Amino acid sequence: MAGRRMAPVAEDRYTIDDLCAELEPRLDADSLERIRRAYAFGARAHEGQQRLTGEAYITHPLSVARTVSELSLDADSIVAALLHDVLEDTSVPRERIEADFGETVARLVDGLSKLTHLSFNSRAEQQAANFQKMMLAMVDDIRVVLIKLADRLHNMRTLGVMPVHKRHRIARETLDIYAPIANRLGINTLKHELEDLGFAALYPMRYRILSEAVRRARGNRKELMQKIEIVMAERLHQEGLDARVIGREKPLYSMYRKMREKHLSFSEVFDKFAIRVIVDSVDTCYRTLGLLHNLYKPVPGRFKDYIAIPKGNGYQSLHTALFGPHSIPIEVQIRTADMDRFAESGIAAHWLYKSRGDDSEHPLKTHGPAREWLRSLLDMQQSTGSSVEFLEHVKMDLFPDEMYVFSPRGDIYKLPAQATVIDFAYAVHSQIGHTCVAAKIDRRLSPLSTPLHSGQTVEVVTAPGSTPSPLWLNFVVTAKARSAIRHYLKYQATEEATEFGRRLVRRHLDRYGMTIDDIEPDRMQRTLTEFGYRDADHLWIEVGLGNRLPSQVVKRLVPEDRAAATQENRDKPGVEPVLLEGGESMVVSFARCCRPIPGDNIQGFLSAGKGVVIHRASCSNVADYRRRPDKWLPVEWAPDVDGEFSACITVEVMDRRGVLARVATLISDQDANIEHLEFEDRDRMTSVLRLVLSVHDRVHLARIIRTLRQLPAVMRVRRETR
The missing domain is CATH 3.10.20.30 (Beta-grasp domain)
Structure with a gap:
């Protein structure tokens, strides 16, 4: 946030005295004195820095502290808000903040500071790393993200001074990340303002058109809504219920999103204006619901009970829709006063701490x-x-x-x-x-x-x-x-690559009459250092993934005298092939050109990042691969190979009603699945089906082909290779 140092300084309107006056009813004198000291500390640290608005930079931390105060957070949070940019934008070290304001404040400020001392490959990576740091700091203390939301809110309020491309980027980030976080924590006051500010910055024309439409609708509906509020309040009071009936407008961005997602016109959005009923207890909520359903007919299918089943952020309320006068739909929310406070402040309403005589010790207990x-x-x-x-x-x-x-x-x-x-x-x-x-x-x-x-x-x-x-x-x-x-697939791939790489190296060592245990530790260490690997497992993984040829590795692991003595064996054909057992799914893949299955004669090709790609020996691509013998690998199916493998067949059929369903049924009866199906009309009398099947082996495939050939409508069946 440094670098905002241009334009003349504007006169401050909101002062530290105003903040302390607002805090005086709920904070003691010592806390207020700490807040004043923090303001003075921040003002000195940011001296000479200005925002693009032309104001002294300290006006920004002061505005953030004001929002934090409105969330009813504690003194440590307000002090951290006043200092939240000090570590990032000035030369003040963390130790100084900890010495002057305590470890808690230093930890909060550190959690809010960006990772400016590290280098990143891209802006996206840097943004993600900063976000991850903040979120993990939030896990330790939720106040970190509450202060960050207040920080983002003030930046959004002053976004107009930014260049257009920066406005759009910050607004998009706000709508994609920060407003949803406020929603996830149940802080609707922040969420709605962040969304509307982001909407105005990202889509200014749409914002103006929609706000003007709402203004016109407000004039037409104002008198009607007031009458409905009066009728509801009188009816509830007649039944002896202590209730407050309040009208509200749907936030602009919420309305825009609803119109876009449900493809509605402005006139089709029925909850532009809604009514909130605040009562004294949960029991009264349900009694109120019944009375209002008797007063106005409910809209079918529009009732939601978020009291019995709260939303994921803890929000509770009864939602219903009523047909009001002239059959105008009215959205109604019924909740208790506590539910209403939580709906506006979310997790900030659950700010519970136990004073231990020192303001630095206020552990948050989240709901x-x-x-x-x-x-x-x-x-x-x-x-x-x-x-x-x-x-x-x-x-x-x-x-x-x-x-x-x-x-x-x-x-x-x-x-x-x-x-x-x-x-x-x-x-x-x-x-x-x-x-x-x-x-x-x-x-x-x-x-x-x-x-x-x-x-x-x-x-x-x-x-x-x-x-x-x-x-x-x-x-x-x-x-x-x-x-x-x-995470599981990554772990499984690592395990399989380690074992498979070890098998490949072991196979090449066999040519020299050696095992992995025979490798000299010094020679292994030199090889690891040369390739830049941290340990032997890392080496096996790279071999198993095809990133390092086993012949290259073994050449460095075998002593020179042993290599010279067995030179004639090293190039001898007929070396024991690698057996495929069917469990190497992460390091062994099967070529789509020929789709090999157990029972086929096969060859393996080492491919960087993929491990070993298996082809049928008759595949036309094998000839191309043979020009690189160093990457060629003899492989065979293990006797007890297990799993399902893809095979492709072409079925020529007479064009009759139901023939496709009959073919699919027979394949299913043979315990096989159809992975993919292509249908082609050859002429008016015949069609061609191309099916990719999951089979166990050649015997299984042969049984399927034999069964299909017995169908009267089937003219020809053959296995296909591409």
Whole structure:
């Protein structure tokens, strides 16, 4: 945030005296004195720095502290807000802040400071690393992100002085990350203002058009809404209920997003204006709901009970829609005063701390939903490989739309919209996600990729030994599921690459009558140093992934005298081939040009990053690969090879009704799956089906082909290679 040092200094309007006057009713004299000292400290540190608005730089930390104060946070938070840019933009060290204001304030300020002392390959990587640092600091102390949201809010309020490209970038980042974080923490006051400011900066023309339309609609509806409020309040008071009835306008960005996502015109948005009813207890909420449904007819299918089942951020309220006078739909929210305070302030309303005689000791005790989200952030951090990947997962985790599904025991699970069975399985437990093989939705078997809907009961079927499939990444929605699957696949690939690389090196060492245990430690260390690897496992991984040829490695590991003595054996054909057992899925791939299956004569080709690519010996590409014998690898199927393999067949059929269904049924009856199907009309009498099947081996494929040839409508069946 340094570098804003141009334009004449503008006169300050909001002062430290104003801040302290607002804080005086709830903070003691010592705390107020610390806040004044922090302001003076920050003013000296930022002396000479200006914002693009022309104001002295200290006006920014002061505005951030004001917002933090409005969230009712403690003195440490306000002090940290006043100092939040000191470490990043000045030469003041962390130790100085800790000595003057305590370890807690120093930790908060450090969590808010960017990683300016490290180098990054790109701006995206730097942004992701800074974001990851802030989020992990938030896990330790939620006040970090609350101060950051206040910081972002003031920057958005003064965004107009920025160049257009910077305005757009900051506005997009606000809408994609910071407003959803405010929503995830339930702080609607910050969320709505961040969204509207981001909307105005990113789409200024749309913002002006929509705000003008709302202004005109407000004039037409104002009198009607006031009458409805009066009628509701009178009816509730007649029944002896102590209630406040308040009208509200839907925030502009929320309205714009609803119009865009549901393809609605402005006139079709019925909740532009809504009514909030604040009562004294949960019981009164439900009584109020009944009275209002008697007063105005409810709109079918528009009732939501967020009191019985709160949103993921802890929000609670009853939502309903009513047909008001002239059949105008009215959105109504019914909640208690405590629920209303939480709806506006979110986690800040749960700011509970125990004073121990020193303002530096105020440990935050977060409520359930926030604590669960923070725990999920830690899980994501542990299973992601980079800060960019971490940022991607957090963005996925900030979905505002939720649904609720049930386990067979009746437990409720909150999931984002469009979540699948796999997402549900990982929400229950990571191990259940790893081993799931099938699912029942409302007692009916369903594919694992099936999107779920609120109210469904989901039963996951697991099988010991089952593992996640890379294909799951194509349809999972939740960050937890995606990061867990990636972490497992990465670990599995590492394990397989280590073992496979060791097998390849062992096979080449056999030519010299050596084993891995015979390698001299000094020679191994020299080889590792030459290649830049930290240990032997790293070397085996690189060999297993095809990034390092086993012949190159063995040439350096074998002593010169042993190599010379066995020169004639080193190039002798007929060396023991590598056996494929079917469990090397991460380091062995099967060429799509010829689709080899167990029983075929095969050859292996070492490919960087892919490990070994297996071809049929008769494949036309084998001739090209043979020109590079150093990368060629003799391979064979193990006697007990296990797994499913892809094979392609072409079926010529007479063009008759139902022939495709008959072919698919026969293939299914032979315990095979159709992975892909292409259909081509050859002429008016015949058609050609090209099918990619999952089979066990050549015997299995031959049985399928033999069965298909018995169909009267089938003219020819052959295995295809491309």
